[in-house]
Amino acid sequence: MKSEIQLTFENCKRENRPALLTYTVASDPNKKKSLQIINSIAKYADIIELGFPHSTPVGDGGQIQTSSNRAIKNGFKMRDSFQIVNKFKKNYKNKPVILMGYYNMIYQYGENKFLKDCKKSGVSGIICVDLPWPENKDFAKKCKNKSINFIQLLAPTTTKDRMRKIVRDSHDMVYYISMLSTTGGKLKVSPRRILENYKKIKRINSRKNLVIGFGITEKTIKSLKSADGLVVGSLLCKTITNSLKMRQNPVTKLDKVVYNLKNKIL
């Protein structure tokens, strides 16, 4: 049986457009609002990435750090991620949700219990920032056994040989980090260069759905629309921060931003 993630990409391909993936942090700014946010932006987003915030996110820049700290300060607990996903899936039965975060959180929760709760709440995939290949081999296998996508990451520094091995071990989706940066950095590589690397990876296995993330904003998204999927995260976290500062409702603000993003890649 094809996974929800696979079906979503196939659907987008039929519509001749990339999938739009949004990243927001669970419980940012609080549990209720973060659910409202994904419920609202799911009108335009094809895949929802939900971050479980960590106190020490070494791969993340300022925007996601701020969102993570806010969520933790507002009492985020790991079980909240599953409750949020569970409620979201009641509204959007077939919309894939990917949980994303750092390995220590999964490790403390217990890999098996984590996957069991993922399955129960309807999580389709997992991205673990600091569990690279081959360290992730065992866990990725466990995911596969539960029919959950473990999403491998590739970076501009990944060698060709390593890319081949990682792609070979990947499931339906692979995530290409566009540039040498933490999340939220300004796009310092030309879209042409990014797409060149993108094509190199696609040539290894064209059937894998390859998404590009890092540095994607309203300004840059259009230039990368030939990819299978595009991830926007820091921009959304920044929008939440700004709307809180201006005492505006982050839900309506994000709705508008994601709507605009989607329109740029149609």
Added chain:
Amino acid sequence: MSLKIKKGIPLIDQHDKNGMWGGKFGGNFVPETLKKPIQDLENLFSKLRKDKSFIKERDYYFENYVGTPTPLIKLDNLTDHLGGAQLWAKVVSENPGTAHKVYACIVHCLIAKRAGKRYVCTDTGAGMQGKNLAMVAKKFGLKAKIFMGLRDLVRQKKNVDVMKKYGAEVVPVTSGSQTLVDAVSESMRYWVANCQDVHMVIGSTVGPSIFVKISGYSTSQISRELKLQLIEEFGKIPNKLKLLNCVGGGSSAYGFWSEFIDYDKKHVSLIGVEAGGSKKTKLHAAPLSNNSKLGILHGAKAYCIQDNDGQIGETESLSSGLDYPSVSPLHCFLKDTGRAEYTSATDEEALNAYKLVSKLENISPSLEPSHAFATAISIAPKLSKDTILCIDSCGHSLKDSDIIKEKLGFYTE
């Protein structure tokens, strides 16, 4: 206890192919972007370790720049005062960088040069790492960027001034608790974004396994010297020897002990002293002596102060250099194999130890080694006169003069 230490092989090399000690501690839990730079560094370091010209260069700088060996002195007055074991100090702080950090900074800068990198970056807590890297980088013509938590920047201002004097850029880190843990995170983030031009240095035996190894490889100089000095002094390694060292990340302790790990623990016992924090709070920076759970922080699996969810816990210590929620995988391994024992000393005990040692002796340990002195002072009276208690005085107190003045009302260098 199935974990076992192998004899005749440096502990830093006793990891498996995943960079894990005892299959349980260490590893490389890093974002994909860093896999290649780490692999490159592993390859380069393993090549350089066998390269005679590299070792010659390292030894040249150790001898002529650090000035080896640093003195091993008997603390006669303290010994008489306590009336038990003989107290000795290896005054590692007697070097231009006034701390053990100088060794790894030299080795890292030599590596950076060979890797063709012109920039180095690092984390610093007490500022000793930052000061030493700034100093050594200047000597080697490298540009240094030092990440330091804002809270530490304020409480260790003296070292910040020195870093700037050496031309380093000091970047205040305002995230999280604004201490060492955040400085390490920020330095790693900077490396993620700039790994092609920058050589990252981690200030202790923590982080991805290669950084644990390079740090331990460098500080091992301390115990190579100590071994010779003890033999010269006593004619052999004394029958009852106890080596006391403070443990934050654990680089000075590993360096102080590495040559003695193969000895039976009844012959040479290894005692690590963590930062217990103020006796007025429950917070501390002592994951080993408080049986903290295993966790993953900064790329390594090790015992780590954290909550049930895996959020890294708040720490508290008067000594910025020990104020770290996790600890070296090497020390986790030494603890679980039973080779070393770990205890903690409070802020107050460390201050009192500083007071006593600097009053009676002609040395002035910083707050970090003062933790080790505190434990030495408490156990010495109960031990026999033929027991040799040797303490690594790995940092000089000058950087702490403001804190000491505030807490004790006076400071004498």
